[in-house]
Amino acid sequence: MTRTLLIALALAASPLAALAAPAVGDIVGTTPEAATAALKEKGCEVKSFEAEDGKIEAKCADAEGKVSEVYIDPASGAITKIGGEEG
Template sequence: MTKTAPLQTAIRAAALAAAITALPALAMAMPKVGDKVGNPTEAKAALEAAGCMTPEFEAEDGKIEAKCHDAAKKLYEVYIDAKTGTVAKVKEND
């Protein structure tokens, strides 16, 4: 890991925070495919900030699966690419 890694992490966190605060509260229902949320440690905060409350993580088919709910208690599964930290799929549970 290089010395720039903490700076890059801080920049990403600041960019995510700016993007989230710029959106109306109701628009923050769930993360979208392509959103970069990072590894499970970083992803917990990023997913909660995007409206995916109390995520629980497990490995599934080479991806990280986050199970969570929105403000209306609707359940979701968010699949994160383990290599890139990018949301690959969002699935609404019945």
């Protein structure tokens, strides 16, 4: 019974975890401090920042260790693109 309850709770929480992920259009800020805090709230721990093609690229990892490249517009602080790589 307990195992069934735990499985049901895990399945019910799965969509909520997906909602916490960063998405294109989210405003995360224009400074490293603001972007780091905003991405952390969305479950993405920032590992590094670098400039790439006029955007800010933040490499971050989720709780499962999947690394994502989050591209941020430096003028608006909006996420413009998200790419992933296995980490």
